[in-house]
Amino acid sequence: MKRAASLPARVLWNAFYWTYERATWQYDLMVIAILAFVWLTPPDWLNDPMASGCGPLGWVLAQLR
Amino acid sequence: MTFTGLVGRVFMLPLRLIINTCVRLRIHPNTxxxxxxxxxxxxAWALALGKFVTAGLIMVVANIFDFIDGKVAVELGEVSQFGGFWDSVIDRFSDLSLFIGLIYLYSQLGRxxxxxxxxxxxxxAIMTSYTxxxxxxxxxxxKVGFMERPERIVLFMIGAFTNRMAAVMWVILVLSVFxxxxxxxxTYRELRDARQVAA
Incomplete structure (x- = not known):
């Protein structure tokens, strides 16, 4: 699969089939993506039972509207 | 050095002090x-009551014990097969209790x-360990896949301290499935390759 696949497909496959160690740049990128999802996604979008509001991302979107 | 490597080194400094204290007091790693x-x-009890910050603080203390037991075992020369087995089994109980605390909370909220x-x-999360x-x-x-126990525990703490447990549950679920x-x-590939070499 790796030889024939395009770059985006390879990136997606490597993110899914995770073989990287901790403290590598790939690990750092994954951590950043996870933290961005956790902190930026508005709790309302996820119907969070314990948190409410639009969060930082919702605030930015509201400013753009 | 990577960002996560740097974070690991910074947290290792106070942990080193705790490890040295446990070694000096000769506390058995299984204890x-x-x-x-x-x-x-x-x-888990604090999570069940919806007291996330308290739960986060307790988790920090609990996971110090989880983290240092192996290191103390090495330094005391108490590494044993039973110790490894005991650690793995107890870790599953710890994992399960945190999830059960949250399940209780969400059921109380009717969610x-x-x-x-x-x-x-x-x-x-349990299948990750079992597989x-x-x-x-x-x-x-x-040893493949991103979502192992340390990642789960850190995510639980982040979710508790910043009140983003719902997003954390989604991340743990999706990445644990992966x-x-x-x-x-x-495992399929390794066994297939071994079969081909044998044939």
């Missing part, structure tokens, strides 16, 4: 492991959707 699960149950999401995250343990009884090593799939794929 540390057991104290860890008891504190984790207290964290069946998050009861299901948390229950599925719990199932795949590796079972795979390593038939192949040499099965991790279990990764381990099944690796």
């Amino acid at each position: 540390l492991t057991f104290i860890g699960v008891l504190i984790n149950i207290a964290a 069946t959707d998050y009861v299901m999401i948390t229950a599925l995250a719990m199932m795949f 590796r343990a079972r795979a390593e009884s038939i192949i040499k090593k099965c 991790t279990v799939a990764d381990r099944i794929i690796l």
